[in-house]
Amino acid sequence: MPKHSPTLPVQRASARLREVVERLRVMQSSVAVAVAALRAQSADLDEDVARLLMRTVSDPLQDQIDSIKSALRILAPPGLRRRR
Numbered sequence: 001m002p003k004h005s006p007t008l009p010v011q012r013a014s015a016r017l018r019e020v021v022e023r024l025r026v027m028q029s030s031v032a033v034a035v036a037a038l039r040a041q042s043a044d045l046d047e048d049v050a051r052l053l054m055r056t057v058s059d060p061l062q063d064q065i066d067s068i069k070s071a072l073r074i075l076a077p078p079g080l081r082r083r084r
Contacts, residue, residue: 017071017075021069024061024068025065027061028057028058028061034050034053035050035054
């Protein structure tokens with residue numbers, strides 16, 4: 001039986017998904033900086049805004065990153081599957 005090698009479309013899809021993960025990580029880092037800045041100011045509404053950003057932006061971004069990484073593991077050839 002021939003050795004399994006990913007097809008070109010699978011390789012392209014995997015590359016695109018990795019790019020999306022990196023963009024999501026940058027967005028998540030930006031939110032983390034904004035949350036830290038808001039919390040450091042200690043104004044009345046800043047903690048509420050920080051909590052809102054975490055729940056509605058940062059946490060969902062992490063969920064999407066995890067989902068994409070899971071899809072990438074499924075797309076990887078059996079010999080190359082590993083957790084990142």
